[in-house]
Amino acid sequence: MKTPCPAHRPILALVLALAAMATQAAPLPTVVDKVLLLQPGVRSAQALLRAAEAQITQARSDFAPTLGLSYRNTDSRDETQGNPVDRRLRRNDASLRWNIFNGAADTHRLRSAAFGRDAAEADLDNVLEQLTYEITEAYTDVVRLRQTMDSLRATLERQEQVAANVARRVEAGRIPSAELDLIHVRQIQNQALLGQLRAQLGTAEYRYRLLAGEAPEALVTPSLRTDAKAGDLDALVERIRERSPRLRAALQRSAARQADIGVARGSFFPSVDLSFSKRLDNHSNPVPVTDTDRSTQLQVSIDIPLGGKNLGRHTEAVARHQAAQADADKLLLKVSRELTDLHHQYLEASGIAPRLEQRVMAAQRVAAAYALHFEAGRRSLNDLSIAQDELFSGQRALIENRAQQITLQAQLLSLAGELREALRTRYQAAPITPELLGTEPYSPAFAAAPLPVIEAPPAPRMDLDEAATSPTATAGLPPARQIQAWATAWSAGDYTAYRSFYAEDFRPGRGRSLAGWEEERRRRLAEARSPQILIEDVQVRSTGAERVSLRFVQRYSAGHYQDVVRKQLDWARQDGRWKIVAETVLAAPAKATAEVTPEP
Template sequence: MKKISSLKPFIVFATLSWFSFSAQSQTLTTLKEMVEQVISANPEVQVKYHEYTGAGYERDVVKGGYLPKADIVSSYRRQEDMDGGFSRRNGTAIPRSNNELVLRQMIFDGFATPNEVSRLGHAQRVRYYELQSAMQNTTLEFVRSYIDTLRYRQLTEYAKTNYVIHKQYHDKIKERVDAGVARRVDLEQASGRLALAEANLLTETTNLYEVTARVQRLLGELPPETLEMPAFVAGEIAPSPTEALQVAYLSNPDLLSTIEDIQATQKEVKTKEARYLPRFDLQARKNLGTSSDGENSTSAADLLELTMNFNLFNGFSDKAAVSQTLEKLNRSNDLRDKACIDTRQIVTIAYNDIRQLKEQITYRDQHRASIENAREAYQKQFDIGQRTLLDLLDTENEYFQAKRSYANTEYDLMNAYARLFAGQGQLVNRIGSARQGLPEVKREDYVDAATVCQAVAAVPVTIDKAAILADAKPLNVTNRQLIKPTERTTALAPAAAGACSPEVVTAQVNNWATAWRQKDYDAYIKTYSEKFNPEPPLTRTAWEQQRKQRLSSPGKINLALSNVQVTCEGDKAKATFHQEYSVTNYKLLKQKNSQGCDVCNAKRIATKGFADNVNKTLELEHSSGEWKILRELVNP
């Protein structure tokens, strides 16, 4: 029992320490909590906070000029020792050491002290607004990083899906090329687009890493896996850019700091002018020393005096100091005007971006929806042979770009809201965050002076689409009239020997298809001319070996030709048609019966292998009494 009792303090301490650590290491989950962490612990904000608190102590230093000063003044003399350690002059003893208590009180210093206290009060307010500016700017930078993290997480998912789709289509096209039913150039195009999809995926992941590092720099830790969408973007804004600018002129911390700097410099001018006036001080002295023989000397008497110091000439230094401070005042006014201009630019551009992006996002959404519908239509057309795999790749790439554009517009709109609220000095409040322990500064009348800044915003650019269309020149389009062909009234002459006949060419195409369908390699090869060369990079020999291998592989070939059209040009002919090709493989499924026979109830199950639908053209030449294939092309 004693051992258990001795462990109780340790258990209690460990438990409290664990709870304390858990509270400190609690993960930030909301944007409000993260912003409070940023404005309370970020080093850039902390620098401004310490400058603000230091300015308060600097003012307290000057306030000490109102109070009396007490000093003990000690002196020691070494002189010739005459007559027992005293030098007698008219019977007065001069001691070797002396101690005095001196009290001084400033009575009048030309109002230098009150003006300096007032100047430092305004200087402290300058530091306060600089702190507010640092909080707004750091919050804006963090919010933009936060929004970009949301952005690139979503774009990375889009890039992943885009890569998978391109890879799947690439593999399908490669199968068709390897089967000899597609052109090699199609595979090259698919390979190039696959490489682009891989590059896009790498770009998005790199961007995501960069914005994550930005969040970590500002927040001090990595962002959580789940981030909420910012709610401040749903807040109301002023109905016009001029009204938005008026709000900014009343609360933008950069502008307010320059106004306070003007007030501080005006007080500094008065402080410098105090040197033109006399200074009065009340001084009291109490001599604490005695002579060496123990008798009080005449220098030990108490003293109370009023002193005046009035400078008559100081080498024009005081005048130069006043002139220097007046130039500082001009500089402060110029900085105030610059702050007005900068604030106007930031607020009006952000306000216009919000207006434009709100309209733009509607068109982006419409574009995305239209491309998605076209993508689905292309897929259906591909199923019936009216589109190729490259057509599907085109629509997939356009759909990917449409989704990216819509997402970027959404997040750009969020950033525009953040820039507007930061320009108005309200971003931290809009998010609902606050720095604990920071006092509220009383708003003075001179801050709201109507002459500080003129709230005049640029007129937004609007496009009158109806007027543009009305002024546009009509398109110069020539409509081609379709002429109905006239019927032949004269009988055709009998075809000469070897002349092109659509019926004969069609029969030869059917023979070619039958040999392919029946896997008759010899009959299949005989349908090709000796001049036939496959699409590069295959040679004739390699192509024949490839065809022989595939025709000898297991599985049933299903081949159907439709819409065969033949055109004749002397001893040359072209046959175009739609080809549906597939391979059916069979698998034997064994099942034991009651007598234990595992093949008695066996079933042959058909499984589909490679399949495709293409439009094809065969170019033929009449040679040695037969029509032979010169070229075999897959139409796009």
């Protein structure tokens, strides 16, 4: 291989850098900023906004006087006393006319135009938000279909390996040929599904190309950091009522129609005009017997409207205002219904996400175990095929859930007119962990906060007798048997089961109320994604006829966070059942071994 000369190395480095930049993932905000203003809908809304601003200029001009200049140049043949006369006339006149009263119709017309301009501006914001959502949806759809196809291809590869194994067994006469037909049926089903997904991906890529003006290359799963107020539905409804571009446009149009009523009412009043006219110059040859050479005239005229035209115009304006207000009220109800539905869907999608990840990891373990069992003759081919299809179904559900979360979140923000701002300030790439889309068993814990340390003094040192700490005594003590179930409920995120281990009068310590502790634990367990709790070195001591203390080492891991603490749980018998009445951390948590930005 020929080595490039030193002079060419900078150029080669630049080319490689540009190539690397070209293969980098295109973040969603970059795509939106690049193509949003080029959309025809945006250009149309911008043109309508300029037209609304021009209407304001027209309405303002009604307050200014009207200046008139006239020039007359005529050649005529007159007859004076029976004698024909050829006469030439050159005349210059100037006039100034100003309306000084018309029932404030001009003022209301200006207000109507201003409200119309505000409505057009809100329409532009709405178009921008809607197109941003459409781009987000198209972007997410391409990513979703590509990930689903990759998962299905991996399933087909596994089925091909199984089919080859089955074919060898059929040839050896170890299993019937029907088993080979079974695996072929599974393959054909998945190949047909792959074709459907390929067609859907082609449509999604074409839609993305129409919106973005370029091919969808190197896209990465998008995500938006959750707003702290996202869970408060009432606050979200109020925010959308205040900021929704659609509602704002409807309300501004209703206000414009109300101003039109004032315009119509102005037609009932007399119109008072002030006019000033002056003849500047007059040349007539030959001069007629009498003519005006110079003149100045000031005139006030009053026009009084008659007939039913103005009454009909007022009735029409009132009816149009009522219709516009009804449309605004109808839109408010529609947006509120959409918001409530989308909000509940988003909460359900985000709440089920940890379970879907657990489903995938469990399906990976089952598929791997069934593959080994099939090799050993302990599982049938049908069992193995079902396990492999279940793994694909779990991965597909996880991919669909991620896409559903971002599209629902984007639609909610779009309703509030906040999607563009959120993409600029809260965007983050959130690709699904590759191991979750693989076939090998994977059992990590995603980012989650550990149990908070209770700031309480360490429990007094207890001399644990040998009988209480022996395996026989520990196994026979109810709290010792429950400690693993307590850790299991915590790991599973089952708050109901977890809370059942604690007494009703449990005191959290550090001055916190029981309700505050319950709310915090409920949130922590819900946000935790597959935490792992390992209990070691359990020591038991009976502190009374109805009380027992357990000391143990707790190893907690969640994603890239780990800590090890020594903990004490005090148990008391209440109504024949053992309950935790106190919980104390005896040692400060160890510093996390690694910290990275948590997954959403």
